[in-house]
Amino acid sequence: MNIVAVTACPAGVAHTYMAKKGLEKAAKKLGHTIKVETQGSMGLENEIKPKDLETADLVIFAVDTKIEKADRFKNLKIYEVPVAAAVKNADKVIEDAIKKYFG
């Protein structure tokens, strides 16, 4: 499955990047491809582009704050969790997201 994700937390110092790493590791382990955009203290990094969205099956938001450019994702299958969920157990986040939309 092709997944795109956005991670963001209020301080943007630590959890944004921990969640990114968690999702990347989980996707690899579960056999999916993922691109994770971070919206943290360094602004928007690894930005998800229209080209990425064309092939995306699923969008995951691991966020505790309002994200920038959210309208990019409208009409897509979005699964949103608090940023801590992706730090604690990113495998479960991905599995639950897939379960929700693909059964």
Add this chain to the structure above:
Amino acid sequence: MELGDLITIDLIEFNVFASTKEEVLRKVATHLYKAGRVSDEEAYFQALVNRENATTTGFGKGIAIPHANIEEVTLPTISVLKLNTPVEWDSLDDKPVNIVIALAVPSKAKGTIHLQLLAKLSEELMEDEFVEKLHKANSKDEIYQYITNVFHKE
């Protein structure tokens, strides 16, 4: 400021005694104030407490990363405390914490190299092998080495 100044041996402490999360945060604030890293101990302490109240920074595996970005931080800083006895932190895995990695970031530091290094360190904390090394380390030098090695990793 050199990249290495983000953490110095003096910012690492072993055998820290504290019985509550609040006590640990107070020690962090006092330590960073004395080290000249924050200009206002109380403001930094309050910011750490507020951040914890929003959501716990105890991400599991016995480690917490309390942090605050406020104006009263003089220099971007990483400080590591190894606690003598584990302290309850409402962690994501419900386990108490015995390593505290405190971060202090000046609010105007947005987008700097130091923030990139903190991001790198945060990512590395998701690696069990790295966490294991921090737990096993029994000298300040070891902790210093492990953390600064992360900065140089591609």
